[in-house]
Amino acid sequence: MEKIGCTIHRIRIEKGLTQKEVYGKIVSRSFASRFEKGANDIGASKLFLILDNLAISADELRYIQQNYQPSPLEQALLTVMKAYAAQNFPAISQWIQEHSHSPHAYDKLVSSYASILLLAYDHSSIGITTTTRPIYLHLQQAKMWTIQELKLVNILVPIVATTKGLSALHPLTERMVANCLHYQTKWGDPFNVLNNLVEFYGTLLQTYLNFHDYQAARQLKSKITALNSHNLNWDGRLAQQFWIGIWELYFGDWTLGNELLDEVTALEKRHKPRIDNTLFAIRKLRTQAAKTYRQ
């Protein structure tokens, strides 16, 4: 693996910056030279200051340093998430098997995450196992969630509803909202956590409908529309529009609902294979169910 200093050297040269500009008053001139040669490591807090001067993020530095590859953790997560998106559950099982005795600590974490994905897929047959229990409990108990938790919590919703009842969803929702708020700045939503919140509301809506708690479902619209669309990207805005569309089918203007949904599915239809096939399945299912409900 290339030393951090060498990577920084390359970037600095390409950017046409001098050592003085980049290292300023952070480290001495002679150390800067030895550091860029790869002879020394550097203190983390100093590195962060240097990265600011280089106008590069810590994540990108790592990515470049590792020969333009995501971190091992990212790689593991992306592999699992990709299998999940493709509904390839055997591949997830296999991944867990292969990494069950990994020397890397983060593989245990990813295994937990992967187990939850399997759990979400078919919690009746798999149930909460010893692998999934720690992270299942953690997600319920921890006050502070990081991006990883925010990404995962929405697949936990149906599981919580089944095992602890619908009432357990209220505190979960509150924590989700509170934690997403932590990641809002006056410049917007740098980590795009609001997209996860939209998806969370979507899963919540589906769950309430599945359990026939129509009153709770009805109250969700105001929460979904309350999200300022200017702080979302188009991924979030389309999800927002989709779930409002579904809501309208049940509780609002049937025509408007179909308009909203048409606009979203029209975009999907432009892409082969589909970006997200589940949208069509959900719409079909909900259209039928909404008709029944309205009678």
Next chain:
Amino acid sequence: MEKIGCTIHRIRIEKGLTQKEVYGKIVSRSFASRFEKGANDIGASKLFLILDNLAISADELRYIQQNYQPSPLEQALLTVMKAYAAQNFPAISQWIQEHSHSPHAYDKLVSSYASILLLAYDHSSIGITTTTRPIYLHLQQAKMWTIQELKLVNILVPIVATTKGLSALHPLTERMVANCLHYQTKWGDPFNVLNNLVEFYGTLLQTYLNFHDYQAARQLKSKITALNSHNLNWDGRLAQQFWIGIWELYFGDWTLGNELLDEVTALEKRHKPRIDNTLFAIRKLRTQAAKTYRQ
């Protein structure tokens, strides 16, 4: 500012992980303890390994450590970008003024970026100044671009076309493509640089049309469609659809073009105030120009 170790301690506790799990064979047990107390800094490469075990990115760690705020560099960039998005050019000028004698090295970089934004707005009156020349030259000479450059290069297109002629756009395009390729992994596009590439092609299309180089413009469609939409997010896919729509107005199926554009603008119309007002302006302008061209 809270010490890095203290932040990591909080995150570790919240995640319910033991020191052994997180620090493994990276540092000794006793050092881990002192580090989390904030008594010591830590080597950068060791920190990265620890972050993997914590399942958190370096960027997020920094964000949390700084009390849930982006890095100073990010803050500066976001401020300028926001002003640009709002077409608030006086605010950008003012920002450059206020930070022209900043002690922070990165403020010079952001000033360069901001100057280019102004340049892109009205290069006839402002011209290439001493502030903008370094970065203007840099973007043309550097082989390696980081995310920052990839974000900025598309606003440079019209400037390059005016000052160096349309032929200069070919090598620029090649470098743009090559650099975006660096950021593609087998798991997709982790930094979403392909969105920048779509926007680049859009600017390119506009520029060719403005300069009446219809042959070059006609060849752009294959490049835009060549981008696999599955590696884009919806921001990118919508931009892709929009620019293909514009292309169709000139060189392809007029009806199809309007269909594509209608789908995109229909989404825009759902949001007040508009997410991106320029879409409507561009469409209006191009519809007229395309009619003329077709005659």
Next chain:
DNA sequence: ATGTAGACTTCGGTCGACC
């Protein structure tokens, strides 16, 4: 499983000078 403390070593980091 973690905090503390002392003794100890390594290496991150400075300074000055020379090229």
Next chain:
DNA sequence: AGGTCGACCGAAGTCTACA
């Protein structure tokens, strides 16, 4: 502007042991 060398210091980091 930046690479290098030697001398030097303090902080990073280990080990052992006790709590």
